[in-house]
Amino acid sequence: MASPFASKLGTNYCPSAEEMVEIETLLVEPELRLKRLDEAIIEMQKALDKLTQERDTLGAYVHAHNALISPARRLPLDIIQEIFTACLPTHRNCVMSASEAPVLLGRICSAWREISLSTPRLWASLHLAVPQIDPWIETWSKEYTSDTSEQRLEVTRTWLHRSGQCPLSISMHSPDLAGVNTPQTSAFLQALIPFASRWQRIQFNIPASFTEILGQVAASDVPMLQSFTLYQGPRSQPHDLSWDFFGMTQARNISITGDNFVFSELPLRWSQLTTLSTVSPEGLAINTRISTETVLQTISRCPQLQSFSFEHAGGSELGTQISSSIIEHPLLEKLHCVGTDLTAVIHDVLRRLVLPGLKDFTLLWIENPNSMAVQDVSPLLCFLARSLHLKCLHMETEQFSTLHLQEILRSLPPTLQRLRITAPWVYDIHGTSTDSFNDDVLAVLTPTPGLATPCPDLKVLQMDQCITISYAAILQFITARIATLKRIRVDFAKEIELDKRPSLRLFIESGLDVSVTHTVSPELRFSPWDGLPDAPPPPSWGSAQQSLL
Structure with missing residues (x-):
């Protein structure tokens, strides 16, 4: 709209009395027009709100009926159960968390909850992280830990009862914290033992003083057992454990660490073993170091062995009388060597091994102030040259010079x-x-x-x-x-x-x-993922806890 005051608009100009009268007269018609437009907009908004409400009502009616004929509702029960099972983690056991299956599946709708609770396969695996009580924390934190333990213990029983008659895969993480045993460990072990007849793959990371509880389990109590892993913390008090009656040593896949047994005298089914380890997930044994001859004898007496992890006890100085016999094992595919003296590992063990089927090899060093750097890597180079099917290699470099590392890399198949x-x-x-x-x-x-x-x-x-x-x-x-x-x-x-x-x-x-x-x-962890390699960041001590089931 044209205005005689266009040049003055948007400036600091102050109109005179005559100009003010002229401006007021000029605005009479526009103000009336503006009022009529506001009234029209209000009427149109009312009409639009009415149409929107009618559309929402009709849309809800249509969507509700479309939901009745959705393909998901017509999926057979067995297909839904297969989909649910595919949601479970495949590289580890399930955790007690509402952020992943199977607990998450029961929180979508009542129908899915009913299906998940009536599908035993969903509850046949469990990672059990026992809350740790640190002797240095405040009283309120100890009470919080105790309450959490009671909750997890109850959930554990409920979880395993839901598994029906399915074979069980269970991992329990309850290591020593600050050298103090967790008293809840005993309660959790006692809760698991009634289900021993269905144990298939079992892993315990517990203080050594609680190992004797597992002595209650005889070989006849675990007819389904295929894999048994036991990582024992240092003993707080001397005690004897009769391994001859330890039923779980009859499994074909065994991993044991601790200082309350002689490795070569364990009552294992040596001729049937396919996996054997004396190394913990952290890559170290706990006083379960074995000698050169024990390593080689073990490989010789286990013709079905496919995976062997050990910590070498150290060897004699070069030049001493050590058997030079060559050990060939065509089925061994994975070899994990840890040693305080890599020279001994290379010259006494690797020099005498021929593993044509080796695919995965690990060579790690445990810090030892008396250990010297490796001076001769030729036996290692020969060992790698014989490993014509090697696909995976993990090695620590501290004991090797730059020149030796370059030689090793050039020799890789x-x-x-x-x-x-x-x-x-x-x-x-x-x-x-x-x-x-x-x-x-x-x-x-x-x-x-x-x-x-x-x-x-x-x-x-x-x-x-x-x-x-x-x-x-x-x-x-x-x-x-x-x-x-x-x-x-x-x-x-x-x-x-x-x-x-x-x-x-x-x-x-x-x-x-x-x-x-x-x-x-590193951060202090306190979550259902404790003890797992893919544990997410932990919640704070004071965070609210969701219902687990």
């Missing part, structure tokens, strides 16, 4: 697809890192035109506790391997002033699974 390198760092008297795993070592795995590339089919690389590896070397490796590389994990044991992870975005967008982390202080 072309079949290798997964490589994990743990590089625990040490410092000299000047505070300078002496980590031998550096850019020169990674360069061996980085393809160079005109040169043969070790491990041409490498798909996964994981590097732990890196301190001397640079981002530039990592980017160069990824760029050269991007055609075949599927996943790379890098953990830096130091803080990086400038975060260069955005430079990896291009590779991520091309489909590469990349993870770059920096070491942080």
Whole structure:
């Protein structure tokens, strides 16, 4: 609309008395028009609200009837049960949490809850994390832990009763905390024993003083048992346990750590064993170190053995009289070696092993102030050269020089697809890192035109506790391997002033699974996922707890 005051609008101009009268006269008609428009809008809004209400009512009617004929309602019960079963984790047991199956399935609707509760297979696996009582925490926290224990104990009984007659897979995590046994451990073990006749895969991580409770279980009590794992914490008091009557040692897959038995004298079904381990999930044994001869004798007396994990007790000095007989085992596919003296492991054990079917090999070192760095890696190179089907390798680098690491990587068979390198760092008297795993070592795995590339089919690389590896070397490796590389994990044991992870975005967008982390202080965990490798961050002590079932 044209106005004689257009040039004055939006300015600080102050009209005169005559101009004010003129402006008031000018606005009479527009103000009337504005009032009529507001009234029209109100009427149209009323009409729109009425139409919206009618649409919502009609839409609710249509949606409710469409729901009656939805394909999901017509799925047969057995199909729904199969879908529910497919929701369960496959790499571990189920946890007591409403954030995942099977508990989550019962919270969708009443029909799904009824189906989930009447499907025993959904409740046939359970990870049981016993709440820990720290002697240094406040009284209110102890009361909170006690209440949580009572709740989990009741849920445990309910959970297992829902499993019907299905074979059970159970893992129980209740290690020592601050050297003090958790009193609830006994109650949880006693709750599990009545279901022993259906135990199929069992794993206990408990203080050694509670192991005798499991002595109540005879071989006839566990007819379904296939796998038995027992990680025992240090004994708080001396006690004897009669392993001859320990029924669970008759399983074909055995993993035992502790200091209350002689490994070679365990009443195992040696000729039928397929899996045998004296190493805990943390990669260490607890006073279950075995000698060179025991390692070799064990492999010889277990013709069906497919997986063997052990911690070496150390060996004699080079040059002493040690049997030089060669042990060949065609079925052994996984070998996990941990030792305080890698020279002894390499020269006394690996030198004498021929494992043509080996696919997964681990070589870790336990810190020992008396242990010297490996001076001769030729037996290890020969062992790797004999492993023509090796696909996975995990090794610690601290006991090897940079030159030796380069030799080892060059000797890896072309079949290798997964490589994990743990590089625990040490410092000299000047505070300078002496980590031998550096850019020169990674360069061996980085393809160079005109040169043969070790491990041409490498798909996964994981590097732990890196301190001397640079981002530039990592980017160069990824760029050269991007055609075949599927996943790379890098953990830096130091803080990086400038975060260069955005430079990896291009590779991520091309489909590469990349993870770059920096070491942080560990957090105290207190959750149903305790003891599992994929445990999420724990809730705070004061967070509200949801009903488990």
